[in-house]
Amino acid sequence: MLRVGIAFTVLVGAGTGVASAADTTTTDTTASFGLLGPVGLAAVLLGVVGMALGVVRARRKAQAEQEAAVVAEAAEVTENAESPSRPALTPYRRPSA
DSSP, X not given: OHHHHHHHHHHHHHTOOOXXXXXXXXXXXXXXXXXXXXXXXXXXXXXXXXXXXXXXXXXXXXXXXXXXXXXXXXXXXXXXXXXXXXXSSOOOOOOOO
């Protein structure tokens, strides 16, 4: 985690610099992103990675819950099959008047 923090700090720090005080006029129509470029890219990257990890976590959680339900159902079926005191089918009697 420390390495990620250091890499993020270096990435953000690479885009900063001292602005030139010289009065220059350029005819270049391309816009400079300055600090917003690297910060925006880092934010998008972190967001995409976070969403991917969230999807993986949710799928693993759902799979674990499904496996637990299957094991519980199998244990219940085994428990019911081993109890001889309870018949498999219970006859229904109509009340006599």
